[in-house]
Every structure is written in structure tokens, then in C-alpha cells.
Amino acid sequence: MIRINCPYCGERDHSEFSYGGDATINYPSLDASEKEWTQAIFFRKNIKGFQFETWHHSNGCRMWLVVERSTVTHEIKSVKPCHPDLQKVVENNK
């Protein structure tokens, strides 16, 4: 079982979280072209090793998190809030 160290709640089972997706996508602006949106929505790298992905602490604090996880071993290197302001709060409280 993957254990995720939520910056707000502490280390919890992955069953408390919902998987989001690729955390590195820069979503285009709403008025961007179909081509840009297609690129953002449908094209994904199939990474072997560490990748950044979003997880939602849906049965916890409801925070969206960026998790750096190995797709080979499930090892987790880092967990941060997605929201930059929350990231700062967490950094300052370390």
C-alpha cells in the first residue's frame, strides 16, 4: 500500500486519496486553440521512474497535492500542495 505524507494531515494510506494525473501539464488559456488543448489533454509521456502527479486528499483535508512518485517502485520523494500559496505556508512552517 502506498503511503502518502500529506503536508496537512500527515502520512496516510493511498486509499484516502484519489489519483489525479500528470502534474506537469501547463493547461492553455481557455481561448487557446483546439490544437493546444489537444496537446495538453491527450498527449502523455509514459515515464519509467520518478514522475510528478496530482493526488487529491479526497477523504482527508481535500487538498490537491503534487506527488513525486516512482512508477517502478512506488517510492515517493516529495509531496507538496498544488496551490503555490499553500506551498509557501508549508515551507514556512517547516
Add this chain to the structure above:
Amino acid sequence: MKTRRIDNYGKINRDKILSFRWDKKSYKGFEGDTLASALLANNIGIVGRSFKYHRPRGIFSSGVEESGALVTIGSKDRRDPNVRATTQELYNGLEASGQNAFPNVNFDLAGINNYLGRFFAAGFYYKTFMGIPPLEWGKGTAIWMFFEKFIRKAAGMGSASGLPDPDAYEHAHDFCDLIVVGSGPAGVAAAIEAAEKKLDVILVEQDSLIGGNQLAENDFDNSQIKNQLENLGIKIMTRTTAFGLYDNCVVGLLERVTDHISAPNVNIPRQRFWTIRAKHIIVGAGAIERHIAFNNNDIPGVMTVNASKHYLNRYGVLTGKRIVIATNNDSVYETAHQLSEAGANVTVLDSRTNFEIETNKSFEIRKGYVPYNINGSKKIDSLDISKIEIINKSETINCDQVLLSGGWSPAVHLLSHRGVKPKWDYNNACFLPSDTKENITMVGSSRGLWNKNDCIASGIAGTTDALNRLGISKTNYFFPKPGGWKNPIQPLYEVKYKKSRSKSFVDYQHDVTTDDVRLAHREGFISVEHLKRYTTLGMANDQGKMGNIIGLSLMAELLNKEIPEVGTTVFRPPYTPVSIGALSGRNVGKHFRPLRVTPMHQWNIDHGAKMIEVGLYQRPWYYPKENETLSDSYIREASTVRKTVGICDVTSLGKIAIQGPDSTEFLNRIYSNGFSKLQVGRARYGIMLRDDGIVMDDGTSWRLAENEYFMTTSTGEAAKVLSWLEELLQTRWTDLNVNVTSVSEQWAGVSVAGPKSREVLNNCVDDSLVVTNNNLPFMGVTSTFLKGNIPCRIARISFSGELAFEVYVKSDFANTMMDLLWVNAKKYDGCLYGLEALGALRVEKGHVTAAELDGRVTIDDAGLSKMASTKKSYIGSAMRKRGVLKNNDREILVGFFPTNLKETFNAGTIVCEKNNIKGQGIGRITSVTYSPELGHWIGLGFVKGGLDKWKDTNLVGADPVRNKQMNLKVVSPHMIDPKGERMYA
């Protein structure tokens, strides 16, 4: 009956006699016995029939590796098949029976399969698909289907009761610094060392007693160890198997709480399924002795050497009188000595010619000899032996037991669960655990250490390793080298039989012989994973704990390779079987999943509601009067709504509070239609698209104040919509100052619909002016009070097409609101209506719900193009215009009438052109109802090209599942009041 129990041996409690039944006859045993030891003590040799050939089988081991003594315990709804007699503790009144035999294990009619062996060779089942071998007679699946039921019956082991399990099971959780698996010398040393270094330790032991293989020693007493462990605060869990290791040092345990008790307390669960989250895991799971393949090596009376030592010293059972031990290693000599001291006549065949061993000469050692063939069928009469140099029968020894030791396999299973491949050790002829970066350390004989002092040293080293990895210490340590016998082991896996048709078993449980392995090789199944599946070697209960290495060695020989080049199959959890009951725990029956009820749930039931599940929610389905059926009831309810007024609980809709200065901008981005100009005190119906341009959900948002909205979502999508809004605010639009909060549980909602709905509300609100057409126009919102000073929110929203209102109060006031509305609705001959009538009303009106918005439908497909703003960009606005979604061949929302208005149809009906009734047709019906207003059945659904294309064409509805077909015509989805005059009234 003569007993094999002997005086002055064993740790059983001879003062406590237990009676039990085996195959319907009564026997006696002692407290501390397993079923296997009690059967052996009672001189019962045959305990089952083998899987394919129905050969008589006895007890091969004294532990979890057992592949012969699989029996059925209990009766009726507590019948538990395929239980290892070797690990089942005896209790008073235990009922057990042999399996896979008719009428019984001693006389089994299907024993004839033994002589049809060549038809049951490896891959038999697969070959049957191709026709019955050898002539491939009746090739094709029909013949397989015909024979399958006979084959399954003949080849099955025990059978389940087929009745609901009456026992309770439970899931439990715990945390610790260190979990130690196995209470042998290594595990105990590790646990003590760790507890002394202040770690929080759990020690897990699958046996009822701690001690591991020391329990087979005649002078072993575990009471002192137990005291020491307890005094150090170590949590000892006996009768508990660590069945699997998972990510992040999570360990799955199965605790057998009452399986050893004759009349367990009904308030105690039978088994507990534990999830342990540890910081480090030490595995001292021991090693398992292997057998040797030679002809008739399965005759009852064959056993591993270590098992007979257990039966002698733990249970006081001398398993044979004239015993031949066949070995290739040093581990058997202590046992040989003890067996002969206990009164047996012992001969040791050692395949090695050149070695030194110290003995007291109480038994004979035949150097350079191996077992060749057992004579006998239901019991051993004698053993033919062979010299190792030239394999052939050289002489015959009269005996009643043959004990085997082909070497020891460290139990690397748990480490294998983590994907760590073991490495072959040539010196010790076994797989040893490899190192892992994870916090797991192997100790004791599961890392190939054969003597006790090395095991203890490895336990202490293991804990030092754990402390170092946890950053608590930085101490040097070393593990003793694998091995520990005076003389090296000589690899010996099979003694080849010279005659054809040998029955040299590799895997006892599945009747896999050495010939089967060779056949698999001839037919090209040479990868170990293929070999396993083709021959079934190493499957089921025992997972090849005894026989796997023999199978690998045979394949290595055939391929002219070494064992490590052939590889090993991956062990997967569970280490030993876990019951389905333990997996489900308390999540059974009503507790299978959470149940959600609305605050007026009981009120609805008290007023005659029949309930239906919608997702997790219980919602009123219909409110039958006297003898009304479902259709009588919903037709009356829907008609009443259209005629006067009806009240319906809509609390299950998702409700989200949206607050903050950027709320309007936020809604304007997530909804496809414009929200920037929505005034305070107004609501708007909105559609949300996904990024890819497909409809996600629909609902309403009410502007309560400048910076505050109340959003409703569909019942089914409520959780998804909230997560989606949070994702957007936390990941994409982090500059927006908006807060979203679920308030679904906080508000109770009701729909008041029908021409008299305003009159009803008039009587219920404090200030009747608030609901006039001027003050509360269509899509108007007000925050006001119901009589009795109950704060409420009212929106004039219609799902039915009638004049209608949604009223929300704090959940605590739900019943008061219902009482108030109901008293007043009755004055207008109103009714309570449920989901079925709600559905009828919305289908008549052409409103889409989850049945239509199924994740494939665009806003245009749903006929809601005018809800897609052209003046702004929003989520999905770019993607909804992509090519495939603009295809004019797409299925568009329409209404359906049966051509013959007396006919009915069902949702799921496929719409086809008249002379082309096949495949997916040109469309589908998604929702149907009887329309009280129109007086016949109507449907909503989709058809390629939509209404314009098929308006005047006769189509056919095909419903092959119900064997139904009807003529259809396509109509506008807005089947009543298309201009919406009633809603605006």
C-alpha cells in the same frame, strides 16, 4: 485399534482428551494436537485422494507446506474445504472428512484414473479444448462444454458449502516500528534486540506456539522466551500469518481467532484481517524441507524427515516402526538418532559417498544409496533402493515409512512479494534472498542459515540493520555465511525410474509427475511461467512450497542449463490461503457499502414511500395507495402533479456553496452558458463540460449575494463536481479568490411542483408576498422563512415542466418542512411523488439526466446548443468544436413514440431502419415511461442525424434481449408544452 502415540514424548496435554470425528467415525486426541497428529496417532494413513489420479494420499509434512492432507472441516454452512490437517488445531467435537473420493478415501471408485494416466497428462484440460486426446475426437468447444462438468467434478478437491457464511470477520489496523515475522531463534533474537533498543515491536507467528522449528526439539520449552518477550512489551501475535508484504512496509496479517475453539463466543470474530504499517520488517520465516522425486514417492507413509521429528517430539507420535530415511544432506541425522531412540528401526540412505558424520551407531547408514521405488499402494510394504552411480534397483528394504530430505528451501516468499528475485546458491542447493533497498531484512534459515547460533546472530544483525536504516544507530554488523552443515549437500532432485510410465511426483497436490515436466518441455513450454500454467506445478494451496525446486531442476536438466538460468516463478501473496470472509470483513450484507439517507427518510417511509437505491442514496421511489402497483402509483402521482400539486424529496442532489469575490468569474469559466450577468436573487440552469468538450454534469446555480452562490449538481456526479472545482481552484486558477464547500448534508431539499404549487407555498411561508409571480418570477431565488420562523431558500425551478419551486431548509428542519408542506398540499388534493413519477414528468418534458448524459454526449448531441455561449471561452469550449464532435452523423437527442400507441418499449432498445435491423442500428432509447398526459408510452434517446433527418420515417425498435420488436416514430424531445407556458405561469 493400535496407537502410534508413545509415552514420555511430546508437549501435548495428556490430561485433556479431545474427541473428534474423521469420515464419520469417532476418535480421540489430546489438547495440543493438530488434526494431522491426531490422525497419525490413530494410525490413519490415508487422508485424501489425489487431484487427477485419485491415488491414496497421506500426510507429507507438519506445516503450511502440506500438499497431501487437505481435508474438509465442519459441516453445513460452516463447511470449510481444503484445510491443511497439519495446521488445523484439534478441538473437542471437530468434524473432518477426506476429499476428492467417493464413497470414501479408502475405497474410491475414481481410483481407476490411476490407470488412465496418459489421458490426464500435463495440459489435459487445454488439450480437451482441441478434442479428446489422443485422436482429437470431437474437436471444438462443444465437446469441451459437454465434458467440462464431468472433468470439473472428477478433478475438484473439496467443495464450498454454497451457503451464506454465518461467521463474523473483522478488519483491524496497527502501527509499529518493527514487525518480526517468525518466532524461531532468529526472529526472537531480533525482536528482543529491537525491544531493548526501545523499538515498538510486533512479533508474528503462524503457529499456535512460539518457537518455530525448535518446537520439534525434544527438550525445547518456550515459556521462558515467552516471558522475556512479554516483559519487554513486545506484542506477540500467534495463530497469525503474515500473508503478504506491500509498499511502504505494509504487512497483511491473517489472525485465526477461533478456528481452534469448539464452541466460540459468537461475539468474537472468527478471523481478523490486519493491516500493519511498520517502519521496518524482519522476516525470519524459516526454511522448508524438500522431498525427492522417485517412483511411487506419494504412497501414504512418505513424509519429510523434519515432519516426523515434529510428530515425535511435539506430539508424541512415532510415525513408523521400520523407517528408511533418504537424504542428500546432514540435517537428518539428529532425527534418525531420536527416532531410533524412540524405538524405530532406522536406516539412512545418503546419496553422498564421501562424508563423515558422528552417530551413536543406533542406526545403519547406507552411503551412496538413493530411493528407487516404493512397493505398496495404500501403505508402504517395502522400498527398492539404488546405488547412486548406476541408477537401478539394487535391493529391497522392508519398511513401513520412507522419510525424505532433498535439501531445504529458505522461505523467501514474502520478499518475493516485493519483486525481489532470489539468487541460486550452488553450495547449499537453494535460492537465497537478495538484498533490497526497502526496509526489509531476512534473518535465520530464510537466509540459508542452518544452525541455531548463526540464526541468533543473524537476528541481532537484522535488528542492527533495521536501526541503521531507520537512522537510529550507525553500528557495523555482519550476517553469518549461508550454510552451516559439516558436509556439503549433494544436489538430488529426481531418481529416474527405468521402466516407462513412472509415477514420480514433483507436485503432490496437483499430481504433477516428472514425466509431465518432460512432456511440457517436449511441447515447448520451457519458460518456468509456462511450465507452471501448463502442468499446474506449484499452484493452489501449497504454491509448490515443497516441489517447485524439483520442477526447476528437471527443466534445467532438459534444457542443459543451470537452475538459476531457468529462473524461478514469482511468489505472490498470499503466502497461505486467506478466506474470502476475512477479506470482506464486516463489509457484508447491509454493510457492503455506506448507506446514505436524507433527513426526511423516516418521514417518507412513514408516509408510505417505497424506497430505491440511487448510488449510495435511498430515495422515495413511489408512494402506493392501498393495492396500487408501481405503475398505478407513479401514473397517479405524475397526473396529480400536472393537475394540482406534488411534493418530492430532492435532498440527494449535490449542493455546493461557492463564495468569494471571484465567484462569478469562476462560474463563468466552468459553465458553458454565461453567468456574468446573473443578478442577485436569480438562479440559472448551467451545463459543465469536461476539458475534452463532453458534457460532465448539469445543475443550477443560485446567486444569493454579490459574492455567494448556491450550486446544485446531479445526485450521481456531486462528489466528482466538487473535486473538479477544487482541482481547478488549487491547480489551474490559483489566482482566483473563491472557496467551494460541500453543503449537501446541511440542506434538506424538496420540490413542490404543479399548477397549485404557489398556493401551497403561500400557505407555508411567513410572508406570502415573497412567492408572487412578480416577486419570484421563473428562475427567481429568495431567502425567506417558513411559518414557525424556519429560515429557507426558495427557487422557482422546474424539472417537470409545471410551475414549480425547490425549497431548502437546514437539515434539522426537514420533518417540520415536510409536515407543513404536506398539510397544505392535501388541501389541493396534492400528492407525495417519488423518483418514478419524477422520471415520467421529466421524460415528457424532454429533460436529460444521467441516462442521457453518459460521458459520450456533447452539448449539441443533447440538443442544448443554445446553452453553449459564443461570447466567452469556458472549459471545453475549444475541444467541443473538434472534428469528431462536429460530425453530422452524430446521435442527437430525440423523443420516441411507438407507431402503434398501444405498444410499449424499454430503455436499451436499439433503433434501426426498417430493412436494416442489425448491429448498433442508428440510435438507442435511453429512458422510457408511460406518459399520463399523452396516454401512451414515450421514450427519450438518440438517433444519428436527429429529428430533422427521421421526422417522417417509420423506424424499428429492436430489443433482442427481451425478444421484442416494435415500430417507432421520432418526435421532438419536448413532448409536452414545448413553449414552456406552464413553467412561466
